Amino acid sequence: MDGNGRWAKKRGLPRALGHQRGVEAVRKLVRATEPMGIDCLTLYAFSSENWKRPEDEVDHLMGLLRKFIKTDLEEFIANDVKLKIIGDYKAFAPDIVEMIEDALEKTSDGSRILAVALNYGAQQEIVRAATLAAEQGEISESALERHLYTSDMPPLDLLIRTSGEVRLSNFLLWQCAYAEMSFVDVLWPDFTPAHLQNALDDFAKRERRYGGR
Numbered sequence: 355m356d357g358n359g360r361w362a363k364k365r366g367l368p369r370a371l372g373h374q375r376g377v378e379a380v381r382k383l384v385r386a387t388e389p390m391g392i393d394c395l396t397l398y399a400f401s402s403e404n405w406k407r408p409e410d411e412v413d414h415l416m417g418l419l420r421k422f423i424k425t426d427l428e429e430f431i432a433n434d435v436k437l438k439i440i441g442d443y444k445a446f447a448p449d450i451v452e453m454i455e456d457a458l459e460k461t462s463d464g465s466r467i468l469a470v471a472l473n474y475g476a477q478q479e480i481v482r483a484a485t486l487a488a489e490q491g492e493i494s495e496s497a498l499e500r501h502l503y504t505s506d507m508p509p510l511d512l513l514i515r516t517s518g519e520v521r522l523s524n525f526l527l528w529q530c531a532y533a534e535m536s537f538v539d540v541l542w543p544d545f546t547p548a549h550l551q552n553a554l555d556d557f558a559k560r561e562r563r564y565g566g567r
């Protein structure tokens with residue numbers, strides 16, 4: 355999800371407002387996933403590198419996270435959404451950690467996964483997985499995979515990055531090995547379910563060979 359800041363700047367608004375509109379885009383998108391038949395959606399909300407941003411912006415993002423969990427948890431439960439966090443969320447403020455763990459527990463019976471990447475970095479994830487695998491005495495693709503945050507999620511089919519940037523920025527590097535990529539020139543607050551549907555239609559036309567022929 356990229357482009358909140360530019361969305362606000364284009365309108366002469368504070369970045370904070372861009373992030374707020376970004377949350378609204380998330381809400382609409384999550385609601386649209388069920389009729390679209392999407393069983394697993396992962397959102398890159400806060401990277402392990404986002405701590406480098408000015409303190410007031412980080413604080414604002416944390417505030418939005420608190421508010422999002424508070425307002426949307428009941429809807430997740432009602433709509434069979436199973437919340438999952440990828441990343442080291444335990445580094446967040448204790449009250450957020452508590453809210454997250456409460457939300458994880460209350461949505462644990464859900465069948466459609468909404469994974470939110472929080473304090474997530476793919477390189478860090480790979481080092482962590484390799485360390486855990488080594489502790490168990492096995493280094494192999496499957497052993498590493500078992501220790502990734504995504505171990506209980508289906509393989510990544512499609513990765514979408516908004517805002518026109520064409521890079522992965524430390525997101526799901528391992529999982530991207532055979533994922534299809536979609537780089538969309540739309541700022542995140544403007545990204546609608548229709549844009550997602552376009553990306554899915556495009557994805558459906560691709561031929562995936564996984565190195566075969």
Ligand code: IPE
Binds near residue numbers: 357
């Ligand atoms: C993405 O929007 C949101 C987060 C990283 C939380 P940005 O804040 O990166 O927006 P731009 O890239 O400055 O437009």
Ligand code: MG
Binds near residue numbers: 357358
């Ligand atoms: Mg950005």
